[in-house]
Amino acid sequence: MNTIWKNIGPLDKIPLQGARRLGFRHEGRPIAVFRTSGGVFALIDECPHRQGPLSEGLICGTTVACPLHNWVIDLQSGHAAAPDEGATLALPVRIVEGEVHIGLPAAVERAA
Amino acid sequence: MNMIVDPRQHLVVIGNGMAGMRTVEEFLKHEESHRFRITVFGAEPHVNYNRIMLSSMLAGDKNIDEIVINPRDWYEENGIRLYTGDPVASIDRAAKTVTAASGLRVSYDQLLIATGSRPLAPPIPGLDLPGVCAFRDIADVDKMLEAARVHKRAVVIGGGLLGLEAAWGLKQRGMSVALVHLMPTLMERQLDAAAGQLLQRDLDRRGIAFFTNGQTEEISGKERVEGVQLADGRSIPADLVVLAIGIRPNIDLARAAGLEINRGIVVTDDMRTSDPAIFAVGECVEHNGQVFGLVAPLWDQAKVCAAQLASDESALYASRELSTSLKITGIDVFSAGALMAADAADDEITLRDDARGIYKKIVLRDGKLVGAVLYGDVGDGQWYLRLMRDKQDVGAMRERLVFGRAIAEAGSGKPAEPDFAAMPGDTQVCGCNGVSKDTIITTIKEKNLTSLADVRAHTKASASCGQCTCVVEGLLAFAAGSSAKKAKKTVCECTEASHDEVRQGILARRLKTMDEVRAAFAWKKKEGCHKCRPALNYYLLCAWPGEYRDDSRSRFVNERVHANIQKDGTFSVVPRMWGGLTTPGELRALAAVAEKFEIPTVKVTGGQRIDLLGAKKEDLPAIWADLSAAGMVSGHAYGKALRTVKTCVGSEWCRFGTQDSTGLGVKLEKMCWGSWMPHKVKMAVSGCPRNCAEATIKDLGVVCVEAGYDIVVGGNGGIEVRVTDPLVRVATEEEVLEYTGAFLQLYREEAHYLERTAPWVARVGIDYVKKHIVEDCETRRALHARFLHSQRFAQDDPWAERAKGADRGEFTRLPELAEV
Numbered sequence: 001m002n003t004i005w006k007n008i009g010p011l012d013k014i015p016l017q018g019a020r021r022l023g024f025r026h027e028g029r030p031i032a033v034f035r036t037s038g039g040v041f042a043l044i045d046e047c048p049h050r051q052g053p054l055s056e057g058l059i060c061g062t063t064v065a066c067p068l069h070n071w072v073i074d075l076q077s078g079h080a081a082a083p084d085e086g087a088t089l090a091l092p093v094r095i096v097e098g099e100v101h102i103g104l105p106a107a108v109e110r111a112a
Numbered sequence: 113m114n115m116i117v118d119p120r121q122h123l124v125v126i127g128n129g130m131a132g133m134r135t136v137e138e139f140l141k142h143e144e145s146h147r148f149r150i151t152v153f154g155a156e157p158h159v160n161y162n163r164i165m166l167s168s169m170l171a172g173d174k175n176i177d178e179i180v181i182n183p184r185d186w187y188e189e190n191g192i193r194l195y196t197g198d199p200v201a202s203i204d205r206a207a208k209t210v211t212a213a214s215g216l217r218v219s220y221d222q223l224l225i226a227t228g229s230r231p232l233a234p235p236i237p238g239l240d241l242p243g244v245c246a247f248r249d250i251a252d253v254d255k256m257l258e259a260a261r262v263h264k265r266a267v268v269i270g271g272g273l274l275g276l277e278a279a280w281g282l283k284q285r286g287m288s289v290a291l292v293h294l295m296p297t298l299m300e301r302q303l304d305a306a307a308g309q310l311l312q313r314d315l316d317r318r319g320i321a322f323f324t325n326g327q328t329e330e331i332s333g334k335e336r337v338e339g340v341q342l343a344d345g346r347s348i349p350a351d352l353v354v355l356a357i358g359i360r361p362n363i364d365l366a367r368a369a370g371l372e373i374n375r376g377i378v379v380t381d382d383m384r385t386s387d388p389a390i391f392a393v394g395e396c397v398e399h400n401g402q403v404f405g406l407v408a409p410l411w412d413q414a415k416v417c418a419a420q421l422a423s424d425e426s427a428l429y430a431s432r433e434l435s436t437s438l439k440i441t442g443i444d445v446f447s448a449g450a451l452m453a454a455d456a457a458d459d460e461i462t463l464r465d466d467a468r469g470i471y472k473k474i475v476l477r478d479g480k481l482v483g484a485v486l487y488g489d490v491g492d493g494q495w496y497l498r499l500m501r502d503k504q505d506v507g508a509m510r511e512r513l514v515f516g517r518a519i520a521e522a523g524s525g526k527p528a529e530p531d532f533a534a535m536p537g538d539t540q541v542c543g544c545n546g547v548s549k550d551t552i553i554t555t556i557k558e559k560n561l562t563s564l565a566d567v568r569a570h571t572k573a574s575a576s577c578g579q580c581t582c583v584v585e586g587l588l589a590f591a592a593g594s595s596a597k598k599a600k601k602t603v604c605e606c607t608e609a610s611h612d613e614v615r616q617g618i619l620a621r622r623l624k625t626m627d628e629v630r631a632a633f634a635w636k637k638k639e640g641c642h643k644c645r646p647a648l649n650y651y652l653l654c655a656w657p658g659e660y661r662d663d664s665r666s667r668f669v670n671e672r673v674h675a676n677i678q679k680d681g682t683f684s685v686v687p688r689m690w691g692g693l694t695t696p697g698e699l700r701a702l703a704a705v706a707e708k709f710e711i712p713t714v715k716v717t718g719g720q721r722i723d724l725l726g727a728k729k730e731d732l733p734a735i736w737a738d739l740s741a742a743g744m745v746s747g748h749a750y751g752k753a754l755r756t757v758k759t760c761v762g763s764e765w766c767r768f769g770t771q772d773s774t775g776l777g778v779k780l781e782k783m784c785w786g787s788w789m790p791h792k793v794k795m796a797v798s799g800c801p802r803n804c805a806e807a808t809i810k811d812l813g814v815v816c817v818e819a820g821y822d823i824v825v826g827g828n829g830g831i832e833v834r835v836t837d838p839l840v841r842v843a844t845e846e847e848v849l850e851y852t853g854a855f856l857q858l859y860r861e862e863a864h865y866l867e868r869t870a871p872w873v874a875r876v877g878i879d880y881v882k883k884h885i886v887e888d889c890e891t892r893r894a895l896h897a898r899f900l901h902s903q904r905f906a907q908d909d910p911w912a913e914r915a916k917g918a919d920r921g922e923f924t925r926l927p928e929l930a931e932v
Contacts, residue, residue: 007929013921017639017665023927033926037639049175053681056669058642065642067669067677072642083569086177101932 002106003092007099008033011040014100019055019064021045026104030055031091033100034075038062041075042093042102048073048086120149123421124210124220126200126365128154130163131394131410132226133182134546138418140190145422148222150192153212155199156249159184162545163249164407167274167439170253170281203369205387222389222421225366225377229359229395229405234269238331244353247278256354260285263351267291267340269328271298273438275356276311279320280440282354289319290348292326292340294357302436302447306464307471307487314443314469318831323348361396361403376403381428383417393417399429406434411546415538433500435493437543442831446493449500450475450483458482461514474514479507492516494583498535532590541587542580547573549587556591564588565605603865604643609633611647611864618655626652626663640666647865650752653788654860657902664919670750673922674910675732678725683732685724686749687739687911688785691759691777691797692720701742705735719756719794721747733923737915745909748785752866754856755794757781758806762799762816771816773799776845780814783849784856786907787899790863790872793856808836811869812855814848817841821848825855825881826873834870837878840886854885854895861898 006024014020014035022031032045032055041062045055052068062075072081078090092103123139125132132152139145154160158180165179187194198212203223211217231246233239243263245255259266260282268279271293283289297308298315312322327343331353339349361376372378372386376398383391393413395404404410412429419427435448452475453460459476468488474496475483480503484496495517499506506513512520537550555561555571564585568574574584603611607630614633623629626648630640640648645666652660664672675683689698702722706714712726727735736746749755757780760766762773777797784795796807797814807813809829813836815822820843827836839855842848858881863872873881885892914923 005932007932008926009929013926015665015921020921020926023925050679053677056673056677056681058645058668059665060639060641060645061637068679070642083572084178096932099929 003103004106005094005101005103007096007101009099011035011095011098011100014040017059019057019059021053021055022102026089026091031102033093033102034059034064036062036075040093040095040100042091043073043075043078044089044091046088047071048080048088049084054088118149120147121221122219123148123150123222123224124218125150125152125224125226126203126210127224127226127228127394127396128152128156128158128160128194128196129226129228129394130160130181130407131228131414132224133160134411134414135224135226135391135393135417135421136190136192137182138415139421142418142422142424148421150190151218151220152187152192152194153198153200153210154194154196156251157197158250159187159194159196161250164439166247166250166253167277167281169250170247170256170278171284172281176250200365203365203390205369205390208389220389222391224417224421225385225390225392225396226394227362227365227396230362231355232358232360233355234328234357236328236330238333238337239355241331241333241337241353242335243333243337243351244331244355247274247354247356248359252354256282256352257285259352260287264288265290265350266352266354267348267350268354268356269340270356270358271295271322271324272301272356272358273299273436275354276315277439278354278356280315280318282352283318283320287352288321290321290323290350292323292328292342292348294325294327296324298322298324299438299445299447302451302485303445303487304451304473304485306462306473307445307447307485310469310471310487311438311443311445315440317833359395359405361398363396366392366396374398374401379429381416381430382420382425383413383429384420391417391420399431402431406436406543407546408432408434408540408543411540433497435497435543437490437493444486444488444490446484446486446490446496448484448493448497449481450477451485452483461510463514472514472516476506476510476513479505479510481506481513489516491582494580498539532587541583542571542573545572547571552584552587553591556588560592561588562592563605603647604641606630606635606637606641606644607633614648615651615655615862618651624652624656624660626666646671650788650790650865654902658905671752673729673732674736674746674750674914675727675729676750680726681729682726683729684749685727685732685735685739686717686721686747687744688747688781689721690781691757691774693774693778694722698742698744701739701744705738708738709735717749717756719749720758721749721756723749730923730925733914733917733920736911740909740912740915745785746911752789752791753793754781754784754787754789755792757784758794758796758810760797760799760804762797766799768802769799769816770818771799771821773797773805773814773816776814776816776821776848777805779845779849780852783853783900783903786909787856787860787903788906789856789860790865791868793859793869795852809833810836811859812836812852814852820844823848823851823855826869826878828868828870832870834874837873837881839878839882850892850896851885853899854892855881857895857899857902858884860902861895 019032019034030045034041045053047066049071050068052066054064056067057064063072065072071084079087094101160182162179162181165174168174198214200210201213202211209217209219231248245252266282266287266289268275268291279289279291297305298311329343330341332339337353341347363373363377366377367373377392377396379392379397379399385392394410416427416429433449438445462473464471470488473485481499486493509520535549539549541549552571552573561567574581623632629648649663649666669677675685709731711724715723717723757777759774759777763769763771793811795812796805796810798805798807799816807815809827813824822841823839824836825839828834859869
């Protein structure tokens with residue numbers, strides 16, 4: 001699968017234990033980046049439960065608690081913690097010279 | 113051509129609902145099931161879901177994925193062929209085939225009919241109008257949710273379990289709801305008149321309008337439904353009408369196939385119909401003249417039917433005493449067996465405590481319990497049910513029985529703990545999720561579970577309506593013994609420490625950061641969780657004013673961005689209006705902001721101020737800048753903080769006013785604004801005992817009298833209404849300010865995070881509060897002084913700071929710089 005990488009600027013624009021929503025979307029859906037002591041993560045900014053803005057949630061370890069109903073979502077996988085079930089799409093992130101790049105999956109072209 | 117003939121027998125199931133799939137699940141547990149291949153036909157387009165949970169879905173507590181019992185993978189893994197959205201149209205018993213609506217025909221060796229039931233419809237005009245629906249399946253819930261989005265007024269016809277849950281769900285979705293019921297009291301088949309009236313009173317307080325003794329004559333409307341006409345001339349406007357008057361077994365298919373039917377498909381104890389190759393289970397059957405509408409007997413039938421399919425002819429179905437409960441948050445109802453004495457030989461014993469909203473009635477016959485109706489306190493329901501099922505002689509504890517298990521057994525020398533060893537293994541502990549005692553015990557042992565949360569996560573027992581929580585906790589203690597965690601209320605799952613222990617530890621051990629607290633109390637997670645972080649942040653802020661640096665990353669979004677997040681991710685903005693006073697200049701500024709930032713809704717709040725709803729996050733700093741320029745500050749409508757001080761006009765204008773209540777309200781609000789609290793705090797000042805500012809349901813209220821000021825505390829006007837307790841009468845405004853500061857500081861220093869003053873005062877007792885604040889003037893002055901000291905660091909307007917650029921990154925989005 002092809003990945004298109006987008007540079008969203010310096011790491012320090014994202015507060016530690018904080019998140020920012022991005023100015024562009026993936027397939028019409030909002031994207032957020034999260035920064036923890038363990039790294040930087042990107043998710044589609046919609047809780048699998050009621051599409052709450054995860055970027056507004058409380059970040060602990062490598063999880064975020066949705067501000068609407070406190071579902072706990074793993075930042076790495078996008079999966080909800082048990083017993084809740086569901087997932088939001090996790091996007092790849094890389095840090096290049098102090099700047100954060102987000103990888104968006106591009107539509108796959110089918111071989112004829 | 114070679115053909116491989118499948119040597120297995122073919123089990124065909126008509127109906128993909130709870131009873132049918134439960135039978136298949138039970139059947140798969142039998143070794144014998146390997147000799148079968150299984151095909152399932154379902155009329156609905158969905159996989160198997162928990163129909164009981166439709167009301168939770170309607171109320172917004174669950175979504176569709178959460179009520180699925182078996183996902184498609186389950187069918188695949190078990191080799192079950194599933195046809196959804198394709199109801200069976202006919203059964204040919206001679207040829208042993210069924211034909212679906214799509215034309216698909218399959219032959220069977222064994223057939224299981226589980227077609228369930230259909231909603232009853234009254235014989236009245238208007239049923240076909242758009243906006244009229246039943247409450248039976250996901251499609252109905254979708255219709256109701258769609259209506260709730262667009263329309264305002266709903267009428268539910270039917271005051272039984274289903275109707276009440278539908279009404280509550282629609283109310284939760286923001287509709288105004290009226291409920292029409294044919295009988296004089298609600299749930300008359302499960303509750304006696306007294307309990308039915310208590311239920312109606314409580315739901316009436318929650319805003320549902322009742323039309324009892326109401327016979328619906330017509331559903332009226334032209335293009336879509338417009339109203340409901342009752343036979344006595346009453347008429348109720350409606351945009352949505354939900355029919356929930358009952359169900360009847362769905363027997364059309366069985367009748368056409370020539371099976372013996374009565375009200376339902378007649379089955380014998382082995383769950384066979386009049387054709388030995390055809391079984392039936394669930395709401396479509398009739399057994400010994402009885403038809404079924406609750407889930408517990410369905411599980412019993414499924415188990416028997418599965419055993420019979422697996423050639424275990426000893427399995428037989430016998431109906432048992434059933435109990436009912438209602439899934440409405442905060443309303444506890446339990447009913448089992450007889451609702452009242454059948455004749456003079458029966459005894460009824462009732463206990464009624466109106467103040468606590470508790471009602472209990474038990475019915476005795478020949479020294480045995482034959483019925484129980486509980487309202488408000490249902491903790492002993494399962495115990496009563498077991499006494500009934502076991503036909504135990506209760507003569508020895510007759511006079512104590514109605515007071516519940518603890519008291520009844522304390523006097524009889526029996527252990528007060530439930531006898532879990534004697535509880536039969538197949539006892540359905542959790543009716544919502546169909547979890548038996550055996551399942552719970554086995555899972556606890558296999559997975560070494562030690563906490564209620566774990567048991568819930570792994571078995572789903574008590575994870576839905578929660579009424580069986582105490583039984584599940586008891587089973588945990590029984591199975592896990594001393595390793596089971598005690599029900600001690602800890603701050604969160606990160607720690608074994610209670611709120612009180614943490615608060616005392618912070619002071620005694622002079623812990624000044626969250627890391628220090630977590631280290632001192634051996635927190636399991638280094639960074640804590642979303643439950644403990646806001647609590648610790650508050651406790652430290654309260655303990656070390658001016659010293660501890662607030663951690664915005666440990667605050668819930670509303671307190672971090674100083675606005676209230678709404679369900680669509682926009683925010684609401686509420687500036688302070690001191691004591692409810694405003695000026696033409698402030699109103700002009702508000703109007704200008706509303707227009708400039710295209711605020712979709714401007715609303716006057718219950719706390720006498722103005723709410724700008726629907727503001728975009730990016731606009732917040734600019735909105736605050738404009739409001740700041742007009743002299744307005746944050747109203748903290750988003751925080752665990754002082755919200756409003758409501759006032760009436762008082763002696764300045766009112767002919768009854770005894771004191772200047774507005775002026776005093778302003779002084780109180782000026783003293784208290786900006787302070788962080790364990791939870792939100794609302795105050796009010798009324799100028800006379802007519803109490804127009806509703807001071808007696810506030811966290812702290814002042815009621816002015818000729819002789820001075822009555823201070824009352826610990827009230828609440830929310831779901832659980834609590835009237836304040838009187839604290840003291842004082843003579844001067846200065847004293848009001850001192851007592852108020854002292855009370856708030858005591859609450860700030862001692863309550864648990866997220867505990868309002870009402871439960872706090874109820875927990876510690878008003879005498880405790882009086883002892884510190886009224887009887888001991890030194891303590892009072894010290895508390896007041898500590899409050900004023902902490903206010904020195906709290907009274908900075910957070911809006912002005914952010915309008916000037918603080919936290920700027922919080923309010924903008926990260927743009928794309930380049931594609932790389």
